[in-house]
Amino acid sequence: MEDPLIIAGRRLRSRLILGTGGFPSLELMAAAIAASGSELVTVALRRIDPNARGSLVDVLAAAGVELLPNTAGCHTARDAVLTARLAREAFATDWIKLEVIGDEDTLLPDAPELLRAAEELVDEGFVVLPYTTDDPVLARRLADIGCAAVMPLGSPIGSGMGIRNPYNIALVREAVDVPVVLDAGIGTASDAALAMELGCDAVMAASAIARAQDPVRMAEAMRDAVRAGRLAYTAGRIPRRTFASASSPVEGLAEFAQSSEQLT
Amino acid sequence: MIIVNGQSSDVPAGETVAGVLARMGLAEGARGVAVAVDGEVVPRADWGSHALGEHARIEVLTAMQGG
Numbered sequence: 001m002e003d004p005l006i007i008a009g010r011r012l013r014s015r016l017i018l019g020t021g022g023f024p025s026l027e028l029m030a031a032a033i034a035a036s037g038s039e040l041v042t043v044a045l046r047r048i049d050p051n052a053r054g055s056l057v058d059v060l061a062a063a064g065v066e067l068l069p070n071t072a073g074c075h076t077a078r079d080a081v082l083t084a085r086l087a088r089e090a091f092a093t094d095w096i097k098l099e100v101i102g103d104e105d106t107l108l109p110d111a112p113e114l115l116r117a118a119e120e121l122v123d124e125g126f127v128v129l130p131y132t133t134d135d136p137v138l139a140r141r142l143a144d145i146g147c148a149a150v151m152p153l154g155s156p157i158g159s160g161m162g163i164r165n166p167y168n169i170a171l172v173r174e175a176v177d178v179p180v181v182l183d184a185g186i187g188t189a190s191d192a193a194l195a196m197e198l199g200c201d202a203v204m205a206a207s208a209i210a211r212a213q214d215p216v217r218m219a220e221a222m223r224d225a226v227r228a229g230r231l232a233y234t235a236g237r238i239p240r241r242t243f244a245s246a247s248s249p250v251e252g253l254a255e256f257a258q259s260s261e262q263l264t
Numbered sequence: 265m266i267i268v269n270g271q272s273s274d275v276p277a278g279e280t281v282a283g284v285l286a287r288m289g290l291a292e293g294a295r296g297v298a299v300a301v302d303g304e305v306v307p308r309a310d311w312g313s314h315a316l317g318e319h320a321r322i323e324v325l326t327a328m329q330g331g
Binding site for chain 2: 239
């Protein structure tokens, strides 16, 4: 069944977005991308190393994936906006995963700077996908500004702690009309499935795959988890209830004579 | 003194952005490269004509693996 993810008019068959950071080698990264089925991967922008071996851009082009540059490492709206402009120049894409970090230990977003940067970049014609907290009010503000999606965190970047506040993620889903991409905190496949079951439109995974003992196998697990979670969400789960509800019919139950004798 | 990616360099004032890239061994059509001079983006189309001032700070950036 076709169930594409649509962000800013672009159709993506896969609902898994991959981070490229943390892989032990470019070869493993390429193999993990293939196993994940992802069509969109994030890259960072850094000073060029003329002696670097192998070009990341070439490897990703060969993998046939689209690039989603990020502004990782930026702490101010000004730096993030400049980084986005440079990314547009480098990769010929208007898409930007906007990160404005407010704290080194938690890597949590700086909300006022994030809003400022998002507003400026939307004005400049960027397709802005902001990394944000799991605050539904902030998510709505970002969507109202014109962001193409919102990317709430499940828990801090790289922590692998999964979704610490599933109720907030569900509230974010209700608060905005743009796609919700669960970003940060995914540790294993069940976290990705939960995100999708909560109504997220996609999941972003980086460290969970890149730093797994077997990144290619984990990429495959994430692919299946995202698909399973999406199917479960669209299928509509049963309500939770306190007491049992028999799944075999009561009617037609056989009546056996005198059951006073014990089985021996 | 012109600063290239945070390092002092022997690039003379008046050198173009394209000239700096050539000194770094980067081909003219290098994919996935962006340049900022003194905090402003220099579009690829201007690399050949944009000359660096005496105390210019040039940042030459490309894609790195990242979340």
